Amino acid sequence: MTSPLQRKLKISGPTVITANRLADGAVVWLANDGRWAETLTRANVVTTSEEALRLLDIAHGDEREAVGAYPAAVALAKDGTPQPATLREKIRSSGPTIAFQATA
Amino acid sequence: MYIHDEFDRTFLKERVAEFRDQVARRLSGELTEEEFKMLRLMNGVYLQLHAYMLRVCIPYGTLASKQLRALARVARRYDKGYGHFTTRQNIQFNWIKLAELPDAMAELAEVGIHGIQTSGNCIRNTTTDAFAGAAPDEIEDPRLYAEVIRQWSTLHPEFTYLPRKFKIAISAATHDRAAIRVHDVGLRLHKKDGRTGFEVMVGGGLGRTPYIGQTIREFLPKEDLLTYLEAILRTYNLGGRRDNIYKARIKILVHDLGAEAFGKLVEEEWAKIKDGALKLDEAGLAAIRAHFHTPDLPALPEKPAVLADALKDPAFARWHAQSVTAHKVPGHAIVTLSLKPVGGPPGDCTADQMDAIADLADAYSHGEVRVAHEQNLVFPHVRQQDLPALWGKLEALGVATPNVGLVTDIISCPGLDYCALANTRSIPIAQQITERFADPERIADIGLLHVNISGCINACGHHHVGHIGILGVEKKDQEFFQITLGGKGNAKARLGELIGPAIPETEVVDVVERLVDTYLSLRTGPGETFIAAVERLGVEPFKDSAYAPR
Incomplete structure (x- = not known):
């Protein structure tokens, strides 16, 4: 029987940990060196729930740098580079799909 | 406009200093995110997809030109050079850094504006008619009462932690231009037996469970x-649900109890407090009225020669027909500035535009600008003889698109391009519709038509009350959109009817065009508007055309 205290995180493929940087809200990803990176390509990609939980613990323990950390599924390019797997994450990664100051 | 006194100025300065300290403590790690989140929200600071968003309150949608210039400065110095006007007469800045927020707020406080109570489960900015004080069909300027409510509700200790947010809107005119029936409380100022008072509506709202008040x-x-109001809020505060965020708005309580039973509870509470300290007297109202600067407008000739000449120009005539509204003082006009250019995000305004609009407000509208809930701006007091000159300047600024009230005057939420809650994008749909319907003669022929778009069920784009409502839903990471027809947010408010299954993003503009073409083919004549045709015919013929095999 599973203890109610045991945390669960189910992932079904390559996953990264993402958050918003505290100082300016910019989108960041947890990198291999344990720091927050500004590009998804530098993110630490994990494939098991245990690894994802471990990274999430690191992220949640670092609320002075980044907030609201969560696991996000990614797709891997042929060279193994992570790409956003959903429209939401594409927009977070690349910015709004509309031009700024269109009324100028 | 309302002129703040020393009490307001001191309060805002102290509030900025307090927030500056809170930000410093958060950045140093002294405050956790959990502790800080509530504090930032109480100052209108959200964390969205890409950055912090600051929502700035524009009380009852009235801006002095110097306040608009302050918004321009904030957009330029602390954001990316633009802001987004919302359906609640506020403005949002999408790219502000946390560390710079106190400085931005200090600049706004200098001109008496702020983000307090633009978020959180409290009483939000009381909204009203963007034409208040200028409209010929109003019985009294409703902003006086909106200001009374602002003073009462600001930091109200009993109502700072309500079950959910609370929105009040007031209309004092025959035509409801404030969508009062889809607010938690709607107030309609009217006269009875020579006395002035309010019809009080409760339990309106949109979102995932829409109700008409x-x-x-x-x-x-x-x-x-x-x-x-105190009796209503107290009844709600005690009876509203706190166990389920989706059932916590007053509309759920009113629906569950029934309006009559809810009203009875309010009356019982009111009986205990009606003659208390909050009872308004004429002296108190006069003191608040005295803080409003209202221009003394002389009666001038109607339709002066310069205007009559300009109306011979079809382009000017088209703009005049859509953007110029009668004023209560002869020889004057109310001018709506369209923030819905072809291909532009609805409601966006650049810092340069804000500055230029502020200058034009000084030159042509007694230094006053209004924010309309349709995400446009308004010059409330313009001399008719100045309209041709003003039009040229507004055109040069890109805010004279002749589409006010027409199919491209779209209300749209920010959608997934900015919002952390959204399921789909909204703005690109709006842009596509404005591009498809770019021809001004065509949209003038189509006539009055409100298209409202929301990127999720929270309905910030008011899709339920659009003549055509468009709601984004996500299915397996693909954007789909539900279409509703027949909604309206005016005095005869009604929720739109869903016409069928959601359609892919790529088909939305085609479906909107088919709905419009169906209307054009079935209307009794140009005098029958889209909404009137839907009401006469029902949604079936529109549904048939929207889903016809291609």
Whole structure:
């Protein structure tokens, strides 16, 4: 029987940990060196729930740098580079799909 | 406009200093995110997809030119050079850094504006008619009462932690231009037996469970406004659900109890407090009225020669037909500035535009600008003889698109391009529609048509009350959109009817065009508007055309 205290995180493929940087809200990803990176390509990609939980613990323990950390599924390019797997994450990664100051 | 006194100025300065300290403590790690989140929200600071968003309150949608210039400065110095006007007469800045927020707020406080109570489960900015004080069909300027409510509700200790947010709107005109029936409380100022008072509606709202507000009191004497609101809020605060965020708005309580039973509870509470300290008297109202600077407009000739000449120009005539509204003082006009250019995000305004609009407000509208809930701006007091010159300047600024009230005057939420809650994008749909319907003659022929778009069920784009409503839903990471027809947010408010299954993003503009073409083919004549045709025919013929095999 599973203890109610045991945390669960189910992932079904390559996953990264993402958050918003505290100082300016910019989108960041947890990198291999344990720091927050500004590009998804530098993110630490994990494939098991245990690894994802471990990274999430690191992220949640670092609320002075980044907030609201969560696991996000990614797709891997042929060279193994992570790409956003959903429209939401594409927009977070690349910015709004509309031009700024269109009324100028 | 309302002129703040020393009390307001001191309060705002102290509030900025307090927030500056809170930000410093958060950045140093002294405050956790959990501790800080509530504090930032109480100052209108959200964390969205890409950055912090600051929502700035524009009380009852009235801006002095110097306040608009301050918004421009904030957009330029602390954001990316633009802001987004919302359906609640506020403005949002999408790219502000946390560390710079106190400085931005300090600049706004210098001109008496702020983000307090633009978020959180409290009483939000009371909205009203963007034409208030200028419209010929109003019985009294409703902003006086909106200001009374602002003073009462700001930091109200009992109502700072309500079950959910609370929105009040007031209309004092025959035509409801404030969508009062889809607010938690809607107030309609009217006269009865020579006295002024309010029809009080409660439980309206959109979101995932939309309801039209129901009248619980046909006539409330104006001096009882605050005591009655206090009774409503207290009844809601005690009875509203706190166990389920989706069932916590007052509309759910009113629906569950029934409007009559809810009204009875309010009346019982009111009986205890109606003659208390909150009862308004004429001296108190006069003191607040004295803080409003209202221009003394002389009556001038109607349709002066310069205007009559300009109306011979079809382009000017098209703009005049859509953007110029009658004023209560002869020889004057109300001018709506369209923030819906072809291909542009609805409601966006650049810092340069804000500065230029502020200059034009000084030159042509007694330094006053309004924010309309349709996400446009308004010059409330323009001399008719100045309209041709003003039009040229507004055109040069890109805010004279002749589409006010037409199919491209779209209300749209920010959608997934900015919002952390959204399921789909909204703005690109709006842009595509404005591009498809770019021809000004075509949209003038189509006539009055409100298209409202929301990127999720929270309905910030008011899709339920659009003549055509468009709601984004996500299916397996693909954007789909539900279409509703027949909604309206005016005095005869009605929720739109869903016409069928959601359609892919790529088909939305085609479907909107088919709905419009169906209307054009079935209308009795140009005098029958889209919404009138839907009401006469029902949604079936529109549904058939929207889903016809291609």
